[in-house]
Amino acid sequence: MxxxxxxxxxxxxxxxxxxxxxxxxxxxxxxxxxxxxxxxxxxxxxxxxxxxxxxxxxxxxxxxxxxxxxxxxxxxxxxxxxxxxxxxxEYHSGAHAQMVLGKEIDLRLFAQHWAxxxxxxxxxxxxxxxxxxxxxxxxxxxxxxxxxxxxxxxxxxxxRLPEQSDQLDLAPRARIEAAKSLPEKAETLRAEWDKLTDTHQFLRLVSKLKMNRLGAYRIAGTPYATEMAPDAVEALLTRCAADQTPLMIFVGNAGCIEIHGGTIETVKPMGPWINVLDPRFNLHLRGDHIAEVWLVDKPTKNGPALSLEAFDRHGALIMQIFASRKDGGVEVFNATIRALPRLEGQA
The missing domain is CATH 3.40.1570.10 (HemS/ChuS/ChuX like domains)
Known part of the structure; x- marks a missing residue:
């Protein structure tokens, strides 16, 4: 399309x-x-x-x-x-979102997009x-x-549906929302950011301030959000594989987010692709699609939640990587992510 x-x-x-x-x-x-x-x-x-x-x-x-x-x-x-x-x-239904909570298959689902x-x-x-x-x-x-x-x-x-048609009525693809910032609300954003106790509160905060995720990152400033070099994603995956540091990788679209939790073993770049090729887990990432990478620090009741988040040139979120708290090694993960290459000029 x-x-x-x-x-x-x-x-x-x-x-x-x-x-x-x-x-x-x-x-x-x-x-x-x-x-x-x-x-x-x-x-x-x-x-x-x-x-x-x-x-x-x-x-x-x-x-x-x-x-x-x-x-x-x-x-x-x-x-x-x-x-x-x-x-x-473990399937869990819900009015606005649904979940599959398994030892290996972990999903967040949004049924309004399932057509x-x-x-x-x-x-x-x-x-x-x-x-x-x-x-x-x-x-x-x-x-x-x-x-x-x-x-x-x-x-x-x-x-099986009673009606089996080989034709579909399709709608236009939803346009990607570009980064949306309100610089005059930067101080309010940072003050409210400090009050977060759970990462899931973040999107409600930026929505309340009439911004979106990427727009908020661009104006929050360090230590809230620090722009990293585009190759920081590959560097983090490679280091976590070498050190066997557990992580959580989130990849999704409007209708489904799939999550890998645990360690990874084999990171193998091939052409524009950055691949994780493990026996029961594969990831295929177009490194050349990465336009912005942000190290994000959100406070929670269990301590800081650091993430590395990649966006494409349209402002669409490609993937997020967090520590895997249930698997341990949070301190090692946090030290690793803070040592990643930053965008030139970033403190």
């Missing part, structure tokens, strides 16, 4: 299937981008063959995923992909895929050889 949020020129489902037959090996997202369609349109075009439309709400999907056993959970945005092996456990969902089965490849109103992927569940195929078929039968 075009970056300006407009809808692409629509291809018919027949046209999509014909083009896909010519390039079956191409990644779905890359294929959709190349042909100016939404990824959900590509999936919907396979209705009746390899795809089945299912209910698109976390309350319907998430509790049924536990029966699948060991799977791979995938969440992405334009610049980063996070993939975690595990079992979906289209599909079960895909092509040979031995099976998945559940959820998309927003613009047809962009929110969350995917990929079955593995160890997964329960019978449970997958039961899920599809239970959630």
């Amino acid at each position: 075009p970056a300006d949020g407009t809808l692409p020129q629509q291809l018919s489902p027949e046209g999509i299937r014909a083009l896909r037959a010519e390039r079956p090996e191409m990644r779905a997202r890359d294929f959709a981008t190349q042909h100016g369609i939404a990824e959900a349109e590509l999936v919907a075009a396979q209705i009746g063959t390899t795809a089945t439309a299912i209910e698109a709400h976390p309350d319907a999907i998430m509790p049924r995923l536990t029966a699948l056993g060991d799977v791979m959970a995938l969440t992405r945005n334009e610049s980063c992909v996070i993939e975690r092996r595990g079992t979906y456990e 289209h969902a599909f079960a895909l089965e092509d040979g031995d490849k099976r998945s559940i895929q959820v998309f927003d109103r613009a047809g962009d992927a929110i969350h995917k569940v990929h079955l593995k050889p160890e997964s329960d195929v019978a449970a997958f078929h039961a899920l599809v039968a239970e959630l």
Whole structure:
């Protein structure tokens, strides 16, 4: 879909299937981008063959995923992909947000963005895929050889929609909000920042002051927010892997945030990509998309919560990295993050 949020020129489902037959090996997202369609349109075009439309709400999907056993959970945005092996456990519904709290799969969900969902089965490849109103992927569940195929078929039968259409009504993609600051409120921002007792209070604070996250960072100043060098993210991942320092990595989009907690092992840059390639956890980050990196210090009742946060050139949040308090090593993590390279000219 075009970056300006407009809808692409629509291809018919027949046209999509014909083009896909010519390039079956191409990644779905890359294929959709190349042909100016939404990824959900590509999936919907396979209705009746390899795809089945299912209910698109976390309350319907998430509790049924536990029966699948060991799977791979995938969440992405334009610049980063996070993939975690595990079992979906402890689903918690809610009016405004939902959660999956498992030992390995840890998610924060926002059901208002869940518009289209599909079960895909092509040979031995099976998945559940959820998309927003613009047809962009929110969350995917990929079955593995160890997964329960019978449970997958039961899920599809239970959630299958009566209407199975290979066409979708899509909305324009929501525009990314640029950094929003009010310099005249900088002193108020810092005074209220000092009163925080939980990191979740921060967004309510900046919203109350008619700003947003990145806008607040730009005017808060050190020690609240310090701009770092763009390569600080790779440096932090590399150091935490070398020292086996536990961390928490947050990657998401409007409909889902996926969290990795614990240690990482193998950090491997490849071209523009910064990768974490571990047996049960993978991260793929476009380093060349990183435009701003901020070291952020928020007070909490358990002590300071330091984070490294990366943004793209449009002001969209790419990822956040925190210490993993439940795994220990907070002091080591904090020392590591404070020693990262700062943007030239920053104290």
